[in-house]
Structures are given as C-alpha cells and as structure tokens.
Amino acid sequence: MPISWNEIRSRAREWAAESREHAEAKSFWDEFFKVFGLSRRNVASFEEPVKNIRGHYNFIDLFWKAILIAEHKTRGEDLGKAHAQAMAYIQDLSREGRGDEAPQYVIVSDFARIALHDLVDDTTIEFPLAEFHLHVNHFGFIAGYRKHKLEPEDPINIKAVRIMGDLHDALESGGYSGHELERLLVRILFCLFAEDTGIFDRDAFTLFLENHTAPDGSDLGPQLARLFQVLNTPRENRQKNLLEELAALPYVNGELYAESLTFAEFSSDMRNRLLTCTRFDWSRISPAVFGALFQAVMEPRERRQIGAHYTSERDIFKVIGPLFLDELKVELEKAGSDARKLNTLHDRLGTMRLLDPACGCGNFLVVSYRELRLLELEILRRLFKKPQMQKRLDINTLLKLEVDQMHGIELEEWPVRIAEVAMWLMDHQMNQRVSEEFGEYFVRLPLRKSPHIHLGNALRIDWNAVLPAGECTHVLGNPPFVGKQFRDPAQMADMQTVWGEDNGGKVVDYVGCWYFKAIDYIKDTAIRVAFVSTNSISQGEQCAVLWKEVWRRGAPVINFAHRTFPWESEARGKAHVHVVIIGFSLASVNGRRIFEYDNGATEPTVIKAARINPYLVEGPDVLVESRSNPLCNVPPIVFGSMPNDGGHLLLNSKEKRELLLECPEAKKFVRRFVGSEEFINAIERWCLWLVDAPPGELRRMKLVLLRIEQVKEHRESSKRETTRKLAETPALFGEIRQPKSRYLLVPRVSSEVRKYIPIGFNPPSIIASDATLVISKATRFHFGVLGSTIHMAWVRHVAGRLKSDFRYSAKLVYNNFPWPPDVSDAKRAAVEEAAQAVLDAREAHPDSSLADQYDPLSMPADLAKAHAKLDRAVDRCYRSQPFANERNRIEYLFKLYEQLTAPLLPTPRPRRKRSS
Secondary structure, eight states: OOOHHHHHHHHHHHHHHHHHOOOOOOHHHHHHTTTOOOHHHHHHHEEEEOOOOTTTTTEEEEETTEHHHEEEEOTOHHHHHHHHHHHHHHHHHHHOOEEEEEOSSEEOOSSSSSEEEEETTEEEEEEGGHHHHHHHGGGGGTTOOOOOOOOOOOOOHHHHHHHHHHHHHHHHHHHHHHHHHHHHHHHHHHHHHHHHHSSSTHHHHHHHHHHHEEEEEEHHHHHHHHHHHTSOGGGGGGGGTHHHHHHHOOOTTTTTTTSSOOOOOOOHHHHHHHHHHSOGGOOOOOOHHHHHHGGGGGSSSSOOTTTTTTTOHHHHHHHHIIIIHHHHHHHHHTTTTOOHHHHHHHHHHHOEEEETTTTOOOOHHHHHHHHHHHHHHHHHHHOSSSSSHHHOOHHHOOOOOOOOEEOOOOHHHHHHHHHHHHHHHHHHHHHHHHHHHHHSSOOSSSSSOOOOEEOOOOOTTTTGGGGGGOOOOOEOOOOOOOGGGGGHHHHHHHHHHHTTGGGGGGGGGHHHHHHHHHHHHHTSSSSSEEEEGGGGGGGGHHHHHHHHHHHHHOOOOOOOEEEEEOOOOOOOOOEEEEEEEEEEESBBOOOOOOEEEEEGGGSSSSEEOOOOOTTTBBBBOOOOOOSSSSSSSSSSOOOOOBBBBBBEEOOOOOHHHHHHHOOOGGGEEEEEEOHHHHHHHHHOOEEEETOOOHHHHHHHHHHHHHHHHHHHHHHHSSSHHHHHHHTTTTTOOOOOOSSOOOEEEEEEEETTTSSSSSOOOETSSEEEEEEEEEEEOOOOHHHHHHTTTTHHHHHHHHHHEEEEEEEOOOIIIIOOOOSSSSOHHHHHHHHHHHHHHHHHHHHHTTTTOOHHHTTTTTOOHHHHHHHHHHOOOOOOOOHHOOOSSHHHHHHHHHHHHHHGGGGOOOOOOOOOOOOO
C-alpha cells in the first residue's frame, strides 16, 4: 500500500537536499524511488535496450514498462534534448511491436532541475530539484496515487473492454459461465484495480500469477480460489505458513470474496489472457464509467462496443444537479468558513440516503457518491485548513459519507456485482484524495460496509425492503426506455401489476411504472425524485393518461424539468433517444426551474418558474384529454375516407395508365388520392371512386370489375365482423367522408424538423385518405391560424409522436386547441390576407413539393416572409403584446385553455406546505 503523503513529502525534502551534492545517476534514481516507498529494482530497470529505426540498439537510462521513462543528463545540459530523446525511444518501442510498454510519463533531470511530462494529459511541470517536496504530489502515480482525465470512448477504455472480453470469451467457451463466471470476473477486476491503485502492493496480483501458477494453466483455478480465500480471511486468522505474497495481501471481505465458487479450468491460452489483463494500467479507468464498460464485456463478441450502455456524466449531472447537488453547493458557499454551518452541512451529507430503482451498473450512484465525497472533502479543508490541525486528524473518525448510503435495484446479477465493485473503487479513489489532502494514508479495509444493490424486479418488490422510505432522501435514475409497442411479455405483465386493470397501462411507456411506484413510496415524506424518461410521457395522449393517474395516487409538485433533449447513452453512430428529466416531490420546494434546449442546443437555458405543469412548461396543472368536439366555435375536423380494400381500389401512375388503356370509359371514376405522404411530397396516386357509379357501366369495365371482386374477397377473409359486412358493397370505400366542396387538408403525420405542418386546400375532386384530416367549412382564417407558429407550439406540446414525427390528431390536438377569442373583423381580415400571401408564395414555386418548400434548409425566402407576417397577424388575435418565443406562446395557451375549460375541471388539488 502507498506510504502517507506526509512521509513522502518528508523523504522528498531530504532526498532533494542530498541528491544535489551527488553526480551518479543510478544512485540518484534508486533513492528517488525510495521517496515513494518503492525499491527501484522491483519495478524499473537501467539501460533498457531498444532498437532504433536504423536497426541499432540504444539504451533507455531508466525504464518502467507502461509507466515511465527517465533520461538523465549532466548538470546544465538542455532538458529539452533529454525529452526529445525519450520520445524517440517511445517511437522505437512502438516500431518494435512493444507499444503496450509505452509509458504515460517521461521524467528528465540534470541533478539541478527535474521535469515531468504527462503524455496522456499533455502537461509538463519543471522546477528546481530543491523544490521537489513542493511538487511531489504530481509524482503520486509512483506510489499508487493516480489521477486521470477519463472519457467513455477513450481508446484506453476500448482496450480494457477488449482484453476483459477476451478473457470472458475464453472462460465461457471452456464451459465456465453464468453466475460463477460473473462472480469470478468481478473478483479478478477488483484485484486488477487493487494492484494499480494502491489497495494491494504494486504488482502483487501479477507476481502471484506469474510465480505461483503453472504455464499450462492447470492449477490456475485452484490458485485463484486460494488467493480469494486469503482476501476473505482476517490477517490474524490466516495460516502461518502462507506464501509471502499471499500473507501480504489485505483483508478485503465486504461479501466480495465470501461465496465459494467452483474452480475454473484454465488452459495455457486462458492463463495468457489473464496475464494480458494484468499488464494493462487499470488505474486509468474511472469507476464512474467502470460499470458501463464492463457491461459490454458480457455482450456477445459481435455486439460488444464501447458506449452502448454508457450514460455520459454531463447527462447524469442534469439529474443530480437540480435534485440535490446545486443546493448543497449553494449551502457550502453560504457557509464560508463558519465552523457551525460547515458542521451542519457535513451532518446533512451523512444523513443522505439515495435510491436508484433501475440502477444498472450504478453510474448514477457512483457519480453521486463521488460528488458528495468531494463536497465533504471541501468541508474538511475549510474546517482543518491549518497544517498543525491536519497533523492531529484521525480521518477515519471525521468522514461521514460511506458507500452504504447508496441503494439500488437491478434486474440482472452481473450489473449488480459491477455496481458494488464500482462503488468500492470510487470509495477508494476518494479516500486517496483525502490521503493526499491531509497527509495520512487512509483506506477502508476490510470492506465492512457495502452499497445496497438489490437483485430483483423494481416493479415487483416493495422499495421499502431495500431502503425504508423514512430513511431515504432522494430517488433518482434512468428507468428503461421501452415504448408501448416494444414491451415484451414480462414487461407487459409488470405494467399490469403496477397499473392493475386500468387501460392506461396499454398506452403509457414502461417508464410510467416507476412514477407510480415512486409516488406510493414517497407518501408522507419529503423525498425528492428525479427520473430520466422518454419524452412521450410529457406530450400527446400519454401525458394526460399518466399524470391523471399519478395525481389520483398523490399530489406531486414538479420541482424542475429538462425539456426534450437527446440522451447521450447510445454507442457512437447510433440514433439518440429523446428524453426529458422530471424532478418532483410531494412537498413543495423553492426555486423551480425549467431547462430549455432551444434549436437543438447542447446547453440549456434555465428558466425560473412559479409552477411547472406535466407538459413541462410554466402554467396551470391542466391535462389535455381527448375531446369529441372542438372546444371553440370552429368547423369540425374528421378523418379522410378509408378504402379498407386490400389496395385493390388504389392505383399508382403505371396502374392507372394500364387500366385506362383497357377501360378508357373508367376515366371519369379515377380520382387523385392523397394521404399525408402524397400531399406533402407531391406523389401521384389514384383511386377508383365509384360512388353513384351506374351498375351497368361497372359491368362493362372488366378490369374494374375484377378489382371490385378482389376487394370483396379481401373483406370476406377479414377476422373483423365490421370488415366482412363491408363485403356487401365492395365497389365503395369502407368509410366515406369525402367533402362535397373545397376542404382544408391536415396531414396526420409530419416531420418534426419543419417549422410548420404543411396544410392546404383541396377541391372535392381530390379524395383525401384516412391518413389525413379534413375540415369541410374551413376559411382562410382557419388556414392561417392552423398554419401559424402559435398553433405549432400547441402541436409540439400536445400532439403525440410517430417515432419523432408529429402525429396530429382530431380529438387531442385540434378539438382542444384554444382559438383566439373575440377576434375583431380587422384582425380576422389581417389573418386572411396574410394566409392568402402564404398560399400565393406556394403557387410561385409550382415545381417544388410542400416537402421542398417547408424544408428548413430550402424554404423559399418569399414563403418564409409570408409565414412571418402570418405569425404576427395570428399572435395579435391573442394579444397585442408580441410573444418573445415559443415558451411564452405555450404558457399563454395553457392559461387560456384553463379558462376555457374551467367549468369542466376538477377543484384544484391542495398544496402541501413548502419545505426549505
């Protein structure tokens, strides 16, 4: 284990004073390593040969494989040349196929000065040797104190998954699988980290494998079991004749090594794969990404990839920041150096209990724990900032945060074990930070306390069995992203268990179950909750269905919300899931915030809100539910006509030509047929519209008659009685709703990238399909309002989605839309004039489809200008003051909706007293 920082600093001062008087490089470096409690000969060699590009051998002054190269010059020589020489050696190593031995650090010295180059962080520090004790913390990696910048898709992490994946595959192919394989790999991972981060003596695990297991791997399984047994046995209880390497190992316990496993049968190849793992520097993998990385190890080789299960820390902070971390940092700032306030805050940290009921590999808990430990470290700095105070500290008694404050529920065993180890490793990493800060080496061994990661189905168990609600302070996490159409039978059963017989369970995404469980869990508590969720639950049909049931079970207040943004949890190159984050509690809190991502921005705009509704905007707690008739005095909207014909009454352009060649008399019965796609993209499609067609004419058109017969057969073969009944009238569409005069067509599906849904007027001769909605008595005023930005704000918040496209509906969107009340004749005329200008601008581009004209990148300038004028005219119908942005518009619309529906809404729910 590393010696204390106080001891390292003391040795550094003495060594620097003595070394300046000597001029012998080898003794210089031998004594240098003693500063950090290491014997140079155990880790590094002098005069390591390496072949240069000319084929000649050069010799590295001092070489520690995969860790550092040191080059020494006589006093006064250029250290830059020494650095260049070391870099040339690194290139030579790669050229020789020894890239795995390339170091992260280069140290150069001339007895008077010393410089450290970190090749990963690309940093350099140079100083006089006399000041070595002031800068010795930068050399902490030698003793086992490591700091690294960590990224999930760093090549280091990719390599880690590859080499562990190779070991996993070799063991599995040998018949060692399932629970025992998972347990074995977790234990090996802990050993690998332990010897690279100072929990074990440096290379203790590696040397044991190399020196005490047979090259053919025949005894490796029993020897690993022997080692694990030692780690599970207190030192005072160990046998006296143990190998020295085993006797030196610490007592770990913490349930990690308690279970007895069947011996794994290794081959020489499998042993070599394990030894390959030991040559990797595991200290360079952060526990914060550890779980996600090694979840990938358990994937089949062909699907194994970095990032597939990774949640970026940036996104995790979007949850934990407003949930608890921001508030704690503000409290710390207010405390300043006031000991009483600092101790109060410290006590609060010690009482926090977090629960992630869908924890996976524990990313949220690991990052939360790290951030709380960093806050605790800052509190201790302020309380004990004087060096003389630090020397008298007993760190173990001062720390209040421990891993057993973190609780999780996970469905699969491997992630559970990974989460546990990741938490222990993070705890160790933070203990190293404390050790560095206060000078005394501190490690929590044996592992007497463990994170509480429960193996089970969070939707089937009582969360109180994992963490009693009375002890919990925060619930957080990222429940599974499963849409209603993708649920498997087990998940459907989960939904029924949580929802009961309520039909809402068939509509809402799987994540909705966690909201119900959370509401039941936090009753009569001040627990705060935050979940990452599919954005479907805050828009469209799901929003009303979910929140109506949530309100029935409790009265949650939304404290903060991240509106829709892409969740960076997929592998590179994969489509992102669009999510929201909703933070809520039963007790009201101060400082509610909405995080808005305008125009795809990666950083949000933060908006203070007095009240946040389920649509994640500032506004009243209203729910927009399906309505059979329009809320306002406007023409009704209906579906277009549905063929229900098996495609036999429909024609593409080629089929139309062939039909009319054989039956020219059918021309008067062939009509343009448009659905959403045909209307927006100007696709030619046709149909046989045989309403009122004389029977005699039909019998003379053999091809038409053949198609009618096919329609009849299609309908007769249906399992639906209604469709079979339609076989009695096979010449007609199944449902006929075609207007007899000019009508306004609204596509039911339109791309979310468009600023406006392309709508337009059609003559009655063009048949609208049931993929569209039609308004028979629409005027230019209706066209203008429906084609405006304020209506699109309503669509974006209320409409459902088909994938990410808008799914416009009659009952939810149109019938609930708050049209402007009491519009004067002058304002109505202004809208109609602006609407006509939009139609005229479209006509000016006859060769362009509506898809072309409404593409954000190719929208014609005259059309954009006409729409901007229309937006202003429609906005003035609502109020004279302009709307600054979409948020202002939707907030206004929800207030207006509340006014229009007030007699129909239930009495407002009582609010709980605010908590501080």
